[in-house]
Amino acid sequence: MFNNPLKLLYNISMKLTVLPEKTGLKKLKTSYTAAVVLDILRATTTITTALENGCRGVIPVSGVDEARQLAGSNPNLLLGGERSAVKVPGFHLGNSPLEYSAGTVRGKVVVLTTTNGTGAIKLAAQKAGTVLIGCLLNARAVAEKLLNFNGQILLLCAGTGGNFSLEDTLAAGWIIKEFLALKNIDQYSGTAAAELHRQADDVYNGVIMDDMAVACYRLALYYNNKTLDALYDSLHGQKLAQLNMYRDLIYCSKLNTSSIVPIYRDGIITI
Numbered sequence: 512m513f514n515n516p517l518k519l520l521y522n523i524s525m526k527l528t529v530l531p532e533k534t535g536l537k538k539l540k541t542s543y544t545a546a547v548v549l550d551i552l553r554a555t556t557t558i559t560t561a562l563e564n565g566c567r568g569v570i571p572v573s574g575v576d577e578a579r580q581l582a583g584s585n586p587n588l589l590l591g592g593e594r595s596a597v598k599v600p601g602f603h604l605g606n607s608p609l610e611y612s613a614g615t616v617r618g619k620v621v622v623l624t625t626t627n628g629t630g631a632i633k634l635a636a637q638k639a640g641t642v643l644i645g646c647l648l649n650a651r652a653v654a655e656k657l658l659n660f661n662g663q664i665l666l667l668c669a670g671t672g673g674n675f676s677l678e679d680t681l682a683a684g685w686i687i688k689e690f691l692a693l694k695n696i697d698q699y700s701g702t703a704a705a706e707l708h709r710q711a712d713d714v715y716n717g718v719i720m721d722d723m724a725v726a727c728y729r730l731a732l733y734y735n736n737k738t739l740d741a742l743y744d745s746l747h748g749q750k751l752a753q754l755n756m757y758r759d760l761i762y763c764s765k766l767n768t769s770s771i772v773p774i775y776r777d778g779i780i781t782i
């Protein structure tokens with residue numbers, strides 16, 4: 512009857528947790544019903560764009576050699592990815608979402624390797640029943656999808672080199688903001704939540720958040736629609752700007768332009 516342990520403690524059905532960088536996941540014992548992987552600059556934005564533009568699937572791999580071996584000489588496979596934000600020599604595509612146009616990717620499968628993002632996706636699959644791919648482009652679509660789940664939900668920020676990154680946590684916050692709005696919660700407030708606990712009543716329509724999730728939510732409220740400002744504020748955003756990749760920052764900062772939610776299953780990301 513009580514297959515969800517959270518329900519034993521409070522009258523809640525979902526706990527939203529945000530991990531600010533992927534390596535922290537290895538030591539966690541929790542299993543998650545669903546995880547949303549976020550690498551806004553740029554892996555998960557690129558994957559979402561590729562699939563939106565008719566790509567048949569994206570195979571995330573961790574290493575460059577592994578990617579080359581997998582792709583072999585198959586003409587239907589495109590090799591994509593970066594190291595230090597720059598296209599890997601000999602690959603068809605880098606990691607700019609702008610390269611993944613319909614003319615290039617429609618009907619193709621892409622083998623993708625990136626510094627942080629593709630590894631985060633594979634790691635998430637070890638801990639979560641369902642792995643979704645999120646970014647600012649599909650924040651509302653991801654939030655809508657999360658309505659179908661309960662239990663422990665993880666928003667996994669890829670981060671950069673084992674460190675927190677502003678743009679991924681901002682996207683986690685935006686997904687939470689959209690999710691709470693869908694639950695008719697305009698403003699999350701800890702004080703109101705405590706009062707609901709006291710009354711042993713439903714806590715925010717059955718949702719609780721860890722402190723990092725609350726911080727991300729507040730970050731999204733702070734930047735609000737000025738997501739491009741946040742990307743320029745971020746260290747990786749600065750690096751891309753130095754490499755003259757301004758157009759990528761503008762593109763990756765767009766909110767709710769896509770209604771697709773890519774899913775990673777059996778080694779491949781599809782919609």
Ligand code: MLT
Binds near residue numbers: 593
């Ligand atoms: C990553 O996976 O680290 C990123 O997507 C790097 C980038 O291409 O900007």
